Amino acid sequence: NAGVTQTPKFRVLKTGQSMTLLCAQDMNHEYMYWYRQDPGMGLRLIHYSVGEGTTAKGEVPDGYNVSRLKKQNFLLGLESAAPSQTSVYFCASTERRGNEQFFGPGTRLTVL
């Protein structure tokens, strides 16, 4: 099992460009999450999904959109990137509420 994978690992964007980050898990987990990590701020929840076809806003959803068309994939989109979105993005999944989350390796995004 690959666990949780994220594509790409690194990306540099110019302000105003768009991109999609892909998270894939092969553990048949129901719940998936997107976080961003900034220095000194821990992990902040962007969006999450409690099952295929469902999404919900987290703590810092502005400027991001998500989709969960397939159970194993959770996509995070930036429609018009801004320098404030420079961060490390982590995807996580969990089988059920209360279980530990399994994290992907992260995507380092720089917006110039």
Next chain:
Amino acid sequence: AQKVTQAQTEISVVEKEDVTLDCVYETRDTTYYLFWYKQPPSGELVFLIRRNSFDEQNEISGRYSWNFQKSTSSFNFTITASQVVDSAVYFCALKDSGNLSGTYKYIFGTGTRLKVLA
């Protein structure tokens, strides 16, 4: 409201010293789960332990031990005889049952950076 506080931003110890990382949480729910994760310099997040609110037994795993005290809403993590490889950022996290909050969110503390010096 749910909250996790890791008041120690950074700790430095010399190898072989014991070190305790503090975690204080807030929740109105009676059923909840607590977690510790490690983030080494390579950047990945590694799960260390999960505890539910009904199990206050302390746990020891090798050089790691966890002290869960509901009376003080704390879930502290101790590393005995620290090693350079323990250098990392450690995160404490909280997940309630969702019955009161209606949420599926995990709440993370801001992390404690541990530096173990040789």
